[in-house]
Amino acid sequence: MKKTIFYLTCFAIAALSLNSCNKDDDQPTTLDTSDYSSDVVIAWIDLTLKLTKETPGFSPPVTARVYGYSGLALYESVRHGMPGYNSLEGQLTEFDSGTIPAIEEGKEYHWGAVANKTLSVFLQNCFQTASTEHQTMMSDLEAQYEEEFRNEASDAVIDRSIAYGQAVANAILAYADSDGQSECYNSNFPSSYVVPVGEGLWEPTSEANPIPLQPYWGDVRPFMEINIDNLLPVPPPAYSTDPSSDFYIEAMEVYNAVENLTDEQQVIAEFWSDDPGNTATPPGHSYSIMMQVLSDEGADLALTAEVYAKLGIGVHDAFISCWNAKYHYNLVRPITFIHEYIDNTWDIPLATPPFPEYTSGHSVQSGATAQILTDLFGDNYPFVDRTHVDRTDIDGSPRSFNSFYEFADEAAISRLYGGIHYMSAIDIGVEQGKLIGVNINTLQFK
Template sequence: MLKKIRFPYLAILLIIVFNSCESDNDPITNESEFISPDQFNSEVVVRWFNLIKVLTTETAGYTPPVAARAFGYTGVALYESTQVGMANKTSLSGKLNGLNLETTYMDGLEYHWPTVVNSTLASMTKYFYSNASPSNYTSILDLETEFSDQFLNDTDSEVINRSIVFALNLVDEILLWASTDGGFECQFNNFPSEYEPLPGVEFWKPTAIDQQALQPYWGDNRPFITLNVENTTPADPPAYSTDTNSIYYIRALEVYDVVNNATPEQIVIAEFWSDDPQTSATPPGHSISILNQLINDNNIDLFAASEAFAKLAVGINDAFISCWKVKYTTNYPRPVTVINNQIDANWGTILETPPFPEYTSGHSVQSGALAKILTSIFGEDYSFTDRTHEDRTDIDGTPRDYDTFYDMAEEAAISRLYGGIHFQEGIDLGLIQGYQIGENVIDIFEN
């Protein structure tokens, strides 16, 4: 049964009715007299996603696919909560699979857009992180209250209440839609016990004692955009072989040699991009962190921030569905398995090998989508600094500089080779897979 986190509607509606009865003025029907979402700053967006980054790190069950899904629906809800106030923007309803919104937004009435966004993000966050620790859940409530109190001074109570009701009804529709995608309450079932890896040395096997496959059915989830699964599938990886002249063996030997001769800088890169659950907000959270930094650094307005997050959210969500579809179709083994079987039985990796098949690289796919989408927003030659891990002490989180978003994506991708957990094809073709997903997302928003 779908969980709903709701305000006391009856009290809100009574306030609205009371206020409307006392007013002698008819609603203003000229929408140009109202303040549109792009006239507000994006502080409410930046602070909510900073909190979401913490919650993703510290809430049980938030593996990369699960985080990508939560970000996906939250980003779509954020966009839909603001696009109605922009005369030149249209809904994603009818463009994303299964999304058919019937919002309660009313033309000709005033809305306070920061309140709309605060209520939207608070409700989405309370839903997706319902199993957060008591202290972290309190942080959600506190941030919501802080903004609510602040916004009370910005406009009258009727506008505030109307804005809250619109946001809550929208969230209900978004969450109902989300409940039918195949990933409902996925944070509570990351490792389905009934799944059995395929037999045969050519297929992926767990690489640690008692390891189980992570989200083996994720590729069957409904993507936001069908093309993100249908037209992004790469060619098959090199075929299994014991021939020392085969591409299969040569690729394994490449990983073996890179790890054995890893430079200090390569190890720093591997750890910077590892983004393991429980120690970070996972790779999707790293992408969200980069965008949040750019929004804050560039003083981007409320609507532009909402649209940027929606584009990235759709891309990240679909990147993990598309990637996982390929992973559990090819069931390609990890380098450590091949190397232990054919080259060196005692060899180990720099990074811990994740519990799912190798091909393609999830880091590559989602980083490719990230690069393509951010380039479309900020430009081809945009240089920036990634400060995502600057407060961490368990790794060298020194901020890293990039000349373009593609440079960043390529470093994130190759980091998996340095860590010993991916072959070259999974990295290179994963990036191409991600670039195509990014293109598909951009097309949806432009057409």
């Protein structure tokens, strides 16, 4: 009897030892997405910011599209590890049920490895025109995290996770491509567009851009139709050259603001300029803020996926909504009006962007970002924006804010200081963006 117990004990110990060396893949140790670090996603966001800055063609609307669909891809890829969370299938425009492939029930997944593969596949497809050096950076980042994750789970689990990440990325790429904008970085200034001519209408502000940027972007498919159908802002003040008119008074406000610019206002104008080619553009600035907040929070992969998706959807729709308004009203820029009717020697601190004035893109996308982040983290959330800390061409010193609304207001008013927008485009633009953020909050993530 004692020998039997002895042999059974030895057998049990041996079995446990064997299991500790070779995981039984049919009896997984299930971890939720929240059990994983967000480091892999933060690394991909950081690289994406670099890519959008250094890859030709990634204008603000194009950049916002990348962030929108990559955020959706990330969320859908790791959602099965987030108990209580829903797919966004059936909630977004033309994003039908059955779009996202199913997981293998009862099998283990490493959600960090899923996220890594999903973002790698999706972003390498988006940045096909990136330099060879940048293509290598993407491949190396994927390989770095795959090697790290193989130390955390069996090869079978990692291989299954990689396959699932690939499948989800392919599904989102197909969904994204169905909006007809898969190569939108090549069509920022379409020669087919005929610039309307008339009193008070936009005119080119430089010889380099006789065609305005993305004139058809207002027709791009949004994630939420309500962000377009119900959000055309009220008209701007009626165009007039009468010095007593509201329009002329707004133009004088821009003129006087630039003529009396303080050193601090100059810093603000440059800090928020976020010009394509020199920066990751305005939506990139919003993503930089998001990344900093997530890092400060020590956010896990689940929270990061939710925030990334919500902000991406919001910023993407913000640019469609804004561009819909821009080309609906087609309003002349301050520099054109002021040169003709107030002061033909007037100079401004920033270059006027090559597209119509109303509403302000900075204002709309910042308002949407502020509303979404406020809904997630609260009304009184102090943070420090370090987006431009490494720049030497401007004063990129970190800027502190007591709330996300405060950052949005500063980003918006920066366009007055830069001589780029009238106040109505700024104020109404922020409110337009906030309404988009409110709409995003109605999505049933849970």
